Amino acid sequence: MPPAHPHCSHHGARHCTTQDAGQAELLDLDAEVVAAHIAEITAWLPLDAPPRQIVDLGCGTGAGTFALLGRLPGAQVTAVDSSAGHLQRLSEKARAQGVAERVRTVQADLDEADWPDLGFPDLVWASASMHHMAHPERALRRVHDLLTPGGLFAVVELAGFPRFLPENAPEDRPGLEDRCHAAGDRFHAEHVPHRGADWGPMLTAAGFTVEGERAVTVNIEGAGSQTVGAYALHSMRRLRHSAAHALSPEDLDALDRLLDADSPQCILHRSDLTVRTERTVWTARRTDQTRDRPLNP
Structure with missing residues:
Protein backbone atom coordinates (compact mmCIF):
# COMPACT_ATOMS: atom_id res chain seq x y z
CA MET A 1 0.00 0.00 0.00
CA PRO A 2 1.29 3.43 -0.76
CA PRO A 3 2.40 5.66 2.10
CA ALA A 4 -0.44 6.84 4.25
CA HIS A 5 0.88 10.05 5.71
CA PRO A 6 3.27 12.09 3.54
CA HIS A 7 5.19 15.03 4.91
CA CYS A 8 4.78 18.09 2.71
CA SER A 9 5.78 20.95 4.99
CA HIS A 10 8.46 22.29 2.67
CA HIS A 11 6.54 22.03 -0.59
CA GLY A 12 3.84 24.64 -0.11
CA ALA A 13 0.09 24.33 0.27
CA ARG A 14 -0.75 24.05 -3.44
CA HIS A 15 1.76 21.26 -4.01
CA CYS A 16 0.53 19.41 -0.94
CA THR A 17 -3.09 19.69 -2.03
CA THR A 18 -2.24 18.28 -5.46
CA GLN A 19 -0.06 15.55 -3.97
CA ASP A 20 -2.74 14.64 -1.44
CA ALA A 21 -5.40 14.36 -4.14
CA GLY A 22 -3.25 12.12 -6.33
CA GLN A 23 -2.22 9.96 -3.42
CA ALA A 24 -5.81 9.70 -2.16
CA GLU A 25 -6.91 8.37 -5.55
CA LEU A 26 -4.11 5.80 -5.50
CA LEU A 27 -5.01 4.72 -1.95
CA ASP A 28 -8.64 4.29 -2.95
CA LEU A 29 -7.66 2.18 -5.97
CA ASP A 30 -5.36 0.06 -3.83
CA ALA A 31 -8.15 -0.52 -1.31
CA PHE A 66 -13.55 0.28 6.90
CA ALA A 67 -12.29 -3.30 6.75
CA LEU A 68 -12.10 -3.34 10.55
CA LEU A 69 -15.50 -1.67 10.96
CA GLY A 70 -17.02 -4.36 8.76
CA ARG A 71 -15.23 -7.18 10.54
CA LEU A 72 -15.96 -5.85 14.06
CA PRO A 73 -19.45 -4.31 14.14
CA GLY A 74 -19.20 -3.35 17.81
CA ALA A 75 -15.98 -1.37 17.46
CA GLN A 76 -15.19 2.34 17.26
CA VAL A 77 -12.19 3.48 15.20
CA THR A 78 -9.93 6.47 15.77
CA ALA A 79 -8.36 7.18 12.37
CA VAL A 80 -5.05 9.07 12.53
CA ASP A 81 -3.21 10.68 9.63
CA SER A 82 -1.15 13.80 8.94
CA SER A 83 -3.19 14.63 5.82
CA ALA A 84 -6.33 16.70 6.34
CA GLY A 85 -7.42 15.80 2.81
CA HIS A 86 -7.21 12.07 3.49
CA LEU A 87 -9.15 12.42 6.72
CA GLN A 88 -11.85 14.48 5.01
CA ARG A 89 -12.20 11.81 2.33
CA LEU A 90 -12.40 9.12 5.01
CA SER A 91 -15.10 11.06 6.87
CA GLU A 92 -17.13 11.46 3.68
CA LYS A 93 -16.95 7.71 3.09
CA ALA A 94 -18.02 7.04 6.68
CA ARG A 95 -21.10 9.23 6.24
CA ALA A 96 -21.94 7.60 2.91
CA GLN A 97 -21.68 4.14 4.51
CA GLY A 98 -23.72 5.12 7.54
CA VAL A 99 -20.92 4.54 10.06
CA ALA A 100 -19.91 8.13 10.83
CA GLU A 101 -20.85 7.73 14.50
CA ARG A 102 -18.28 4.91 14.77
CA VAL A 103 -15.34 6.92 13.38
CA ARG A 104 -13.27 9.70 14.96
CA THR A 105 -10.57 11.36 12.88
CA VAL A 106 -7.40 12.86 14.36
CA GLN A 107 -4.88 14.85 12.33
CA ALA A 108 -1.39 14.29 13.74
CA ASP A 109 2.23 13.97 12.66
CA LEU A 110 3.27 10.65 14.16
CA ASP A 111 6.93 11.62 13.90
CA GLU A 112 6.38 14.14 16.68
CA ALA A 113 7.48 13.00 20.13
CA ASP A 114 4.14 13.97 21.67
CA TRP A 115 1.05 12.26 20.28
CA PRO A 116 -2.49 13.49 20.82
CA ASP A 117 -4.89 11.65 23.09
CA LEU A 118 -5.89 8.51 21.20
CA GLY A 119 -7.74 6.86 24.05
CA PHE A 120 -7.13 3.33 25.35
CA PRO A 121 -7.43 1.04 22.31
CA ASP A 122 -7.71 -2.74 22.41
CA LEU A 123 -6.34 -2.94 18.87
CA VAL A 124 -3.91 -0.73 16.96
CA TRP A 125 -3.65 -1.23 13.19
CA ALA A 126 -0.81 0.21 11.08
CA SER A 127 -0.83 -0.66 7.39
CA ALA A 128 1.98 0.59 5.14
CA SER A 129 2.67 3.40 7.58
CA MET A 130 5.33 2.25 10.05
CA HIS A 131 8.14 2.27 7.49
CA HIS A 132 7.54 5.98 6.93
CA MET A 133 8.27 6.85 10.55
CA ALA A 134 11.45 8.84 11.08
CA HIS A 135 11.83 7.20 14.51
CA PRO A 136 10.04 3.84 14.27
CA GLU A 137 11.49 2.50 17.53
CA ARG A 138 10.01 5.46 19.41
CA ALA A 139 6.68 5.05 17.62
CA LEU A 140 6.56 1.35 18.55
CA ARG A 141 7.10 2.23 22.21
CA ARG A 142 4.32 4.80 22.00
CA VAL A 143 1.96 2.19 20.58
CA HIS A 144 2.93 -0.22 23.36
CA ASP A 145 2.11 2.37 26.01
CA LEU A 146 -1.09 3.33 24.20
CA LEU A 147 -2.61 -0.17 24.19
CA THR A 148 -4.61 -1.58 27.04
CA PRO A 149 -2.90 -4.55 28.75
CA GLY A 150 -3.53 -7.57 26.56
CA GLY A 151 -4.20 -5.35 23.56
CA LEU A 152 -3.06 -6.29 20.05
CA PHE A 153 -0.90 -4.40 17.55
CA ALA A 154 -1.12 -5.39 13.86
CA VAL A 155 1.63 -4.14 11.55
CA VAL A 156 1.04 -4.69 7.82
CA GLU A 157 3.88 -3.87 5.46
CA LEU A 158 4.66 -4.31 1.77
CA ALA A 159 7.70 -5.91 0.19
CA GLY A 160 7.76 -3.03 -2.30
CA PHE A 161 5.78 -1.51 -5.13
CA PRO A 162 3.41 -3.91 -6.89
CA ARG A 163 4.30 -5.26 -10.32
CA PHE A 164 1.95 -5.29 -13.28
CA LEU A 165 3.70 -6.21 -16.56
CA PRO A 166 4.95 -9.50 -18.02
CA GLU A 167 8.73 -9.91 -18.02
CA ASN A 168 8.93 -9.43 -21.80
CA ALA A 169 7.02 -6.14 -21.75
CA PRO A 170 6.98 -3.64 -23.23
CA GLU A 171 7.89 -5.13 -26.57
CA ASP A 172 10.50 -2.49 -27.42
CA ARG A 173 12.14 -2.50 -23.95
CA PRO A 174 11.70 -5.95 -22.33
CA GLY A 175 12.38 -6.01 -18.59
CA LEU A 176 11.62 -2.31 -18.18
CA GLU A 177 9.57 -2.83 -15.03
CA ASP A 178 12.39 -4.78 -13.37
CA ARG A 179 14.82 -1.94 -14.09
CA CYS A 180 12.33 0.61 -12.74
CA HIS A 181 11.95 -1.39 -9.54
CA ALA A 182 15.71 -1.77 -9.13
CA ALA A 183 16.15 2.00 -9.45
CA GLY A 184 13.21 2.68 -7.14
CA ASP A 185 14.57 0.25 -4.55
CA ARG A 186 17.91 2.08 -4.50
CA PHE A 187 16.09 5.38 -4.04
CA HIS A 188 13.95 4.08 -1.20
CA ALA A 189 16.91 2.39 0.51
CA GLU A 190 18.33 5.89 0.93
CA HIS A 191 15.14 7.82 1.68
CA VAL A 192 12.85 5.21 3.33
CA PRO A 193 15.32 2.80 4.94
CA HIS A 194 12.72 0.87 6.98
CA ARG A 195 10.73 -0.30 3.98
CA GLY A 196 10.99 -4.08 3.83
CA ALA A 197 12.28 -4.32 7.41
CA ASP A 198 11.68 -7.28 9.70
CA TRP A 199 9.41 -5.74 12.32
CA GLY A 200 9.43 -8.78 14.63
CA PRO A 201 12.68 -7.95 16.50
CA MET A 202 11.75 -4.27 16.72
CA LEU A 203 8.35 -5.14 18.20
CA THR A 204 10.04 -7.38 20.77
CA ALA A 205 12.54 -4.62 21.65
CA ALA A 206 9.61 -2.25 22.22
CA GLY A 207 8.14 -4.58 24.84
CA PHE A 208 5.65 -6.56 22.76
CA THR A 209 5.19 -10.30 22.62
CA VAL A 210 5.07 -11.22 18.93
CA GLU A 211 2.30 -13.76 18.39
CA GLY A 212 2.21 -14.23 14.65
CA GLU A 213 3.73 -13.39 11.29
CA ARG A 214 2.13 -14.14 7.96
CA ALA A 215 2.96 -13.32 4.35
CA VAL A 216 0.01 -12.71 2.05
CA THR A 217 0.70 -13.12 -1.67
CA VAL A 218 -1.34 -10.98 -4.04
CA ASN A 219 -1.73 -12.18 -7.62
CA ILE A 220 -4.77 -10.66 -9.33
CA GLU A 221 -5.54 -11.04 -13.02
CA GLY A 222 -6.36 -7.62 -14.42
CA ALA A 223 -7.58 -8.44 -17.94
CA GLY A 224 -10.50 -6.18 -18.76
CA SER A 225 -10.47 -4.44 -15.38
CA GLN A 226 -10.55 -0.66 -15.59
CA THR A 227 -9.74 -0.48 -11.88
CA VAL A 228 -6.58 -2.56 -12.26
CA GLY A 229 -5.57 -0.47 -15.28
CA ALA A 230 -6.02 2.77 -13.34
CA TYR A 231 -4.18 1.28 -10.35
CA ALA A 232 -1.27 0.24 -12.58
CA LEU A 233 -1.12 3.68 -14.21
CA HIS A 234 -1.11 5.59 -10.91
CA SER A 235 1.37 3.19 -9.30
CA MET A 236 3.80 3.29 -12.22
CA ARG A 237 3.60 7.08 -12.32
CA ARG A 238 4.62 7.09 -8.66
CA LEU A 239 7.44 4.64 -9.39
CA ARG A 240 8.66 6.89 -12.20
CA HIS A 241 9.20 9.67 -9.66
CA SER A 242 11.76 7.62 -7.73
CA ALA A 243 13.31 5.72 -10.65
CA ALA A 244 13.61 8.28 -13.46
CA HIS A 245 17.03 9.60 -12.44
CA ALA A 246 18.60 6.15 -12.87
CA LEU A 247 16.93 5.07 -16.13
CA SER A 248 18.49 5.26 -19.57
CA PRO A 249 16.91 7.70 -22.05
CA GLU A 250 15.51 4.73 -23.98
CA ASP A 251 13.92 3.26 -20.86
CA LEU A 252 12.52 6.62 -19.82
CA ASP A 253 10.97 7.15 -23.26
CA ALA A 254 9.38 3.70 -23.14
CA LEU A 255 8.09 4.29 -19.62
CA ASP A 256 6.59 7.64 -20.58
CA ARG A 257 4.72 6.02 -23.47
CA LEU A 258 3.27 3.49 -21.02
CA LEU A 259 2.16 6.33 -18.76
CA ASP A 260 0.75 8.60 -21.47
CA ALA A 261 -3.02 8.20 -21.47
CA ASP A 262 -3.10 9.47 -25.08
CA SER A 263 -0.57 6.94 -26.33
CA PRO A 264 -1.72 3.70 -27.98
CA GLN A 265 1.00 2.01 -25.90
CA CYS A 266 -0.48 3.26 -22.63
CA ILE A 267 -0.69 0.69 -19.86
CA LEU A 268 -4.45 1.31 -19.77
CA HIS A 269 -4.78 -0.46 -23.13
CA ARG A 270 -2.91 -3.62 -22.15
CA SER A 271 -4.83 -6.86 -21.67
CA ASP A 272 -1.98 -8.69 -19.89
CA LEU A 273 -1.86 -6.78 -16.60
CA THR A 274 -1.67 -8.58 -13.27
CA VAL A 275 -1.27 -7.17 -9.77
CA ARG A 276 1.63 -8.99 -8.10
CA THR A 277 2.87 -8.06 -4.66
CA GLU A 278 3.32 -9.41 -1.16
CA ARG A 279 2.23 -8.07 2.21
CA THR A 280 3.48 -9.26 5.57
CA VAL A 281 1.51 -8.87 8.79
CA TRP A 282 2.96 -9.10 12.27
CA THR A 283 0.71 -9.37 15.31
CA ALA A 284 2.11 -8.42 18.70
CA ARG A 285 0.50 -8.17 22.12
CA ARG A 286 1.07 -5.96 25.12
CA THR A 287 1.44 -8.62 27.80
CA ASP A 288 2.40 -6.56 30.84
CA GLN A 289 -0.50 -5.74 33.15
CA THR A 290 0.44 -2.25 34.33
CA ARG A 291 -1.73 0.56 33.10
CA ASP A 292 0.69 3.34 33.95
CA ARG A 293 1.98 4.88 30.74
CA PRO A 294 4.57 7.63 30.37
CA LEU A 295 3.67 10.71 28.40
CA ASN A 296 7.03 10.80 26.66
CA PRO A 297 8.90 7.54 26.27
Whole structure:
Protein backbone atom coordinates (compact mmCIF):
# COMPACT_ATOMS: atom_id res chain seq x y z
CA MET A 1 0.00 0.00 0.00
CA PRO A 2 1.29 3.43 -0.76
CA PRO A 3 2.40 5.66 2.10
CA ALA A 4 -0.44 6.84 4.25
CA HIS A 5 0.88 10.05 5.71
CA PRO A 6 3.27 12.09 3.54
CA HIS A 7 5.19 15.03 4.91
CA CYS A 8 4.78 18.09 2.71
CA SER A 9 5.78 20.95 4.99
CA HIS A 10 8.46 22.29 2.67
CA HIS A 11 6.54 22.03 -0.59
CA GLY A 12 3.84 24.64 -0.11
CA ALA A 13 0.09 24.33 0.27
CA ARG A 14 -0.75 24.05 -3.44
CA HIS A 15 1.76 21.26 -4.01
CA CYS A 16 0.53 19.41 -0.94
CA THR A 17 -3.09 19.69 -2.03
CA THR A 18 -2.24 18.28 -5.46
CA GLN A 19 -0.06 15.55 -3.97
CA ASP A 20 -2.74 14.64 -1.44
CA ALA A 21 -5.40 14.36 -4.14
CA GLY A 22 -3.25 12.12 -6.33
CA GLN A 23 -2.22 9.96 -3.42
CA ALA A 24 -5.81 9.70 -2.16
CA GLU A 25 -6.91 8.37 -5.55
CA LEU A 26 -4.11 5.80 -5.50
CA LEU A 27 -5.01 4.72 -1.95
CA ASP A 28 -8.64 4.29 -2.95
CA LEU A 29 -7.66 2.18 -5.97
CA ASP A 30 -5.36 0.06 -3.83
CA ALA A 31 -8.15 -0.52 -1.31
CA GLU A 32 -10.55 -1.61 -4.06
CA VAL A 33 -8.10 -3.92 -5.82
CA VAL A 34 -6.85 -5.74 -2.71
CA ALA A 35 -10.06 -5.59 -0.65
CA ALA A 36 -10.30 -9.37 -0.40
CA HIS A 37 -6.72 -9.62 0.88
CA ILE A 38 -7.29 -6.89 3.49
CA ALA A 39 -10.40 -8.77 4.64
CA GLU A 40 -8.30 -11.97 4.82
CA ILE A 41 -5.76 -10.24 7.06
CA THR A 42 -8.39 -8.77 9.40
CA ALA A 43 -10.06 -12.20 9.70
CA TRP A 44 -6.69 -13.75 10.63
CA LEU A 45 -5.97 -11.40 13.54
CA PRO A 46 -5.68 -13.35 16.82
CA LEU A 47 -8.30 -11.44 18.80
CA ASP A 48 -8.97 -12.78 22.29
CA ALA A 49 -12.22 -10.81 22.34
CA PRO A 50 -13.85 -8.37 19.91
CA PRO A 51 -12.08 -5.02 20.43
CA ARG A 52 -14.20 -2.03 21.36
CA GLN A 53 -11.68 0.70 20.62
CA ILE A 54 -9.37 0.61 17.59
CA VAL A 55 -6.70 3.08 16.45
CA ASP A 56 -5.73 3.10 12.75
CA LEU A 57 -2.29 4.75 12.53
CA GLY A 58 -1.52 6.35 9.17
CA CYS A 59 -5.04 5.54 8.03
CA GLY A 60 -4.87 7.22 4.62
CA THR A 61 -8.33 7.25 3.07
CA GLY A 62 -9.57 4.40 5.25
CA ALA A 63 -8.90 0.99 3.70
CA GLY A 64 -8.06 -0.52 7.08
CA THR A 65 -10.62 1.55 8.96
CA PHE A 66 -13.55 0.28 6.90
CA ALA A 67 -12.29 -3.30 6.75
CA LEU A 68 -12.10 -3.34 10.55
CA LEU A 69 -15.50 -1.67 10.96
CA GLY A 70 -17.02 -4.36 8.76
CA ARG A 71 -15.23 -7.18 10.54
CA LEU A 72 -15.96 -5.85 14.06
CA PRO A 73 -19.45 -4.31 14.14
CA GLY A 74 -19.20 -3.35 17.81
CA ALA A 75 -15.98 -1.37 17.46
CA GLN A 76 -15.19 2.34 17.26
CA VAL A 77 -12.19 3.48 15.20
CA THR A 78 -9.93 6.47 15.77
CA ALA A 79 -8.36 7.18 12.37
CA VAL A 80 -5.05 9.07 12.53
CA ASP A 81 -3.21 10.68 9.63
CA SER A 82 -1.15 13.80 8.94
CA SER A 83 -3.19 14.63 5.82
CA ALA A 84 -6.33 16.70 6.34
CA GLY A 85 -7.42 15.80 2.81
CA HIS A 86 -7.21 12.07 3.49
CA LEU A 87 -9.15 12.42 6.72
CA GLN A 88 -11.85 14.48 5.01
CA ARG A 89 -12.20 11.81 2.33
CA LEU A 90 -12.40 9.12 5.01
CA SER A 91 -15.10 11.06 6.87
CA GLU A 92 -17.13 11.46 3.68
CA LYS A 93 -16.95 7.71 3.09
CA ALA A 94 -18.02 7.04 6.68
CA ARG A 95 -21.10 9.23 6.24
CA ALA A 96 -21.94 7.60 2.91
CA GLN A 97 -21.68 4.14 4.51
CA GLY A 98 -23.72 5.12 7.54
CA VAL A 99 -20.92 4.54 10.06
CA ALA A 100 -19.91 8.13 10.83
CA GLU A 101 -20.85 7.73 14.50
CA ARG A 102 -18.28 4.91 14.77
CA VAL A 103 -15.34 6.92 13.38
CA ARG A 104 -13.27 9.70 14.96
CA THR A 105 -10.57 11.36 12.88
CA VAL A 106 -7.40 12.86 14.36
CA GLN A 107 -4.88 14.85 12.33
CA ALA A 108 -1.39 14.29 13.74
CA ASP A 109 2.23 13.97 12.66
CA LEU A 110 3.27 10.65 14.16
CA ASP A 111 6.93 11.62 13.90
CA GLU A 112 6.38 14.14 16.68
CA ALA A 113 7.48 13.00 20.13
CA ASP A 114 4.14 13.97 21.67
CA TRP A 115 1.05 12.26 20.28
CA PRO A 116 -2.49 13.49 20.82
CA ASP A 117 -4.89 11.65 23.09
CA LEU A 118 -5.89 8.51 21.20
CA GLY A 119 -7.74 6.86 24.05
CA PHE A 120 -7.13 3.33 25.35
CA PRO A 121 -7.43 1.04 22.31
CA ASP A 122 -7.71 -2.74 22.41
CA LEU A 123 -6.34 -2.94 18.87
CA VAL A 124 -3.91 -0.73 16.96
CA TRP A 125 -3.65 -1.23 13.19
CA ALA A 126 -0.81 0.21 11.08
CA SER A 127 -0.83 -0.66 7.39
CA ALA A 128 1.98 0.59 5.14
CA SER A 129 2.67 3.40 7.58
CA MET A 130 5.33 2.25 10.05
CA HIS A 131 8.14 2.27 7.49
CA HIS A 132 7.54 5.98 6.93
CA MET A 133 8.27 6.85 10.55
CA ALA A 134 11.45 8.84 11.08
CA HIS A 135 11.83 7.20 14.51
CA PRO A 136 10.04 3.84 14.27
CA GLU A 137 11.49 2.50 17.53
CA ARG A 138 10.01 5.46 19.41
CA ALA A 139 6.68 5.05 17.62
CA LEU A 140 6.56 1.35 18.55
CA ARG A 141 7.10 2.23 22.21
CA ARG A 142 4.32 4.80 22.00
CA VAL A 143 1.96 2.19 20.58
CA HIS A 144 2.93 -0.22 23.36
CA ASP A 145 2.11 2.37 26.01
CA LEU A 146 -1.09 3.33 24.20
CA LEU A 147 -2.61 -0.17 24.19
CA THR A 148 -4.61 -1.58 27.04
CA PRO A 149 -2.90 -4.55 28.75
CA GLY A 150 -3.53 -7.57 26.56
CA GLY A 151 -4.20 -5.35 23.56
CA LEU A 152 -3.06 -6.29 20.05
CA PHE A 153 -0.90 -4.40 17.55
CA ALA A 154 -1.12 -5.39 13.86
CA VAL A 155 1.63 -4.14 11.55
CA VAL A 156 1.04 -4.69 7.82
CA GLU A 157 3.88 -3.87 5.46
CA LEU A 158 4.66 -4.31 1.77
CA ALA A 159 7.70 -5.91 0.19
CA GLY A 160 7.76 -3.03 -2.30
CA PHE A 161 5.78 -1.51 -5.13
CA PRO A 162 3.41 -3.91 -6.89
CA ARG A 163 4.30 -5.26 -10.32
CA PHE A 164 1.95 -5.29 -13.28
CA LEU A 165 3.70 -6.21 -16.56
CA PRO A 166 4.95 -9.50 -18.02
CA GLU A 167 8.73 -9.91 -18.02
CA ASN A 168 8.93 -9.43 -21.80
CA ALA A 169 7.02 -6.14 -21.75
CA PRO A 170 6.98 -3.64 -23.23
CA GLU A 171 7.89 -5.13 -26.57
CA ASP A 172 10.50 -2.49 -27.42
CA ARG A 173 12.14 -2.50 -23.95
CA PRO A 174 11.70 -5.95 -22.33
CA GLY A 175 12.38 -6.01 -18.59
CA LEU A 176 11.62 -2.31 -18.18
CA GLU A 177 9.57 -2.83 -15.03
CA ASP A 178 12.39 -4.78 -13.37
CA ARG A 179 14.82 -1.94 -14.09
CA CYS A 180 12.33 0.61 -12.74
CA HIS A 181 11.95 -1.39 -9.54
CA ALA A 182 15.71 -1.77 -9.13
CA ALA A 183 16.15 2.00 -9.45
CA GLY A 184 13.21 2.68 -7.14
CA ASP A 185 14.57 0.25 -4.55
CA ARG A 186 17.91 2.08 -4.50
CA PHE A 187 16.09 5.38 -4.04
CA HIS A 188 13.95 4.08 -1.20
CA ALA A 189 16.91 2.39 0.51
CA GLU A 190 18.33 5.89 0.93
CA HIS A 191 15.14 7.82 1.68
CA VAL A 192 12.85 5.21 3.33
CA PRO A 193 15.32 2.80 4.94
CA HIS A 194 12.72 0.87 6.98
CA ARG A 195 10.73 -0.30 3.98
CA GLY A 196 10.99 -4.08 3.83
CA ALA A 197 12.28 -4.32 7.41
CA ASP A 198 11.68 -7.28 9.70
CA TRP A 199 9.41 -5.74 12.32
CA GLY A 200 9.43 -8.78 14.63
CA PRO A 201 12.68 -7.95 16.50
CA MET A 202 11.75 -4.27 16.72
CA LEU A 203 8.35 -5.14 18.20
CA THR A 204 10.04 -7.38 20.77
CA ALA A 205 12.54 -4.62 21.65
CA ALA A 206 9.61 -2.25 22.22
CA GLY A 207 8.14 -4.58 24.84
CA PHE A 208 5.65 -6.56 22.76
CA THR A 209 5.19 -10.30 22.62
CA VAL A 210 5.07 -11.22 18.93
CA GLU A 211 2.30 -13.76 18.39
CA GLY A 212 2.21 -14.23 14.65
CA GLU A 213 3.73 -13.39 11.29
CA ARG A 214 2.13 -14.14 7.96
CA ALA A 215 2.96 -13.32 4.35
CA VAL A 216 0.01 -12.71 2.05
CA THR A 217 0.70 -13.12 -1.67
CA VAL A 218 -1.34 -10.98 -4.04
CA ASN A 219 -1.73 -12.18 -7.62
CA ILE A 220 -4.77 -10.66 -9.33
CA GLU A 221 -5.54 -11.04 -13.02
CA GLY A 222 -6.36 -7.62 -14.42
CA ALA A 223 -7.58 -8.44 -17.94
CA GLY A 224 -10.50 -6.18 -18.76
CA SER A 225 -10.47 -4.44 -15.38
CA GLN A 226 -10.55 -0.66 -15.59
CA THR A 227 -9.74 -0.48 -11.88
CA VAL A 228 -6.58 -2.56 -12.26
CA GLY A 229 -5.57 -0.47 -15.28
CA ALA A 230 -6.02 2.77 -13.34
CA TYR A 231 -4.18 1.28 -10.35
CA ALA A 232 -1.27 0.24 -12.58
CA LEU A 233 -1.12 3.68 -14.21
CA HIS A 234 -1.11 5.59 -10.91
CA SER A 235 1.37 3.19 -9.30
CA MET A 236 3.80 3.29 -12.22
CA ARG A 237 3.60 7.08 -12.32
CA ARG A 238 4.62 7.09 -8.66
CA LEU A 239 7.44 4.64 -9.39
CA ARG A 240 8.66 6.89 -12.20
CA HIS A 241 9.20 9.67 -9.66
CA SER A 242 11.76 7.62 -7.73
CA ALA A 243 13.31 5.72 -10.65
CA ALA A 244 13.61 8.28 -13.46
CA HIS A 245 17.03 9.60 -12.44
CA ALA A 246 18.60 6.15 -12.87
CA LEU A 247 16.93 5.07 -16.13
CA SER A 248 18.49 5.26 -19.57
CA PRO A 249 16.91 7.70 -22.05
CA GLU A 250 15.51 4.73 -23.98
CA ASP A 251 13.92 3.26 -20.86
CA LEU A 252 12.52 6.62 -19.82
CA ASP A 253 10.97 7.15 -23.26
CA ALA A 254 9.38 3.70 -23.14
CA LEU A 255 8.09 4.29 -19.62
CA ASP A 256 6.59 7.64 -20.58
CA ARG A 257 4.72 6.02 -23.47
CA LEU A 258 3.27 3.49 -21.02
CA LEU A 259 2.16 6.33 -18.76
CA ASP A 260 0.75 8.60 -21.47
CA ALA A 261 -3.02 8.20 -21.47
CA ASP A 262 -3.10 9.47 -25.08
CA SER A 263 -0.57 6.94 -26.33
CA PRO A 264 -1.72 3.70 -27.98
CA GLN A 265 1.00 2.01 -25.90
CA CYS A 266 -0.48 3.26 -22.63
CA ILE A 267 -0.69 0.69 -19.86
CA LEU A 268 -4.45 1.31 -19.77
CA HIS A 269 -4.78 -0.46 -23.13
CA ARG A 270 -2.91 -3.62 -22.15
CA SER A 271 -4.83 -6.86 -21.67
CA ASP A 272 -1.98 -8.69 -19.89
CA LEU A 273 -1.86 -6.78 -16.60
CA THR A 274 -1.67 -8.58 -13.27
CA VAL A 275 -1.27 -7.17 -9.77
CA ARG A 276 1.63 -8.99 -8.10
CA THR A 277 2.87 -8.06 -4.66
CA GLU A 278 3.32 -9.41 -1.16
CA ARG A 279 2.23 -8.07 2.21
CA THR A 280 3.48 -9.26 5.57
CA VAL A 281 1.51 -8.87 8.79
CA TRP A 282 2.96 -9.10 12.27
CA THR A 283 0.71 -9.37 15.31
CA ALA A 284 2.11 -8.42 18.70
CA ARG A 285 0.50 -8.17 22.12
CA ARG A 286 1.07 -5.96 25.12
CA THR A 287 1.44 -8.62 27.80
CA ASP A 288 2.40 -6.56 30.84
CA GLN A 289 -0.50 -5.74 33.15
CA THR A 290 0.44 -2.25 34.33
CA ARG A 291 -1.73 0.56 33.10
CA ASP A 292 0.69 3.34 33.95
CA ARG A 293 1.98 4.88 30.74
CA PRO A 294 4.57 7.63 30.37
CA LEU A 295 3.67 10.71 28.40
CA ASN A 296 7.03 10.80 26.66
CA PRO A 297 8.90 7.54 26.27
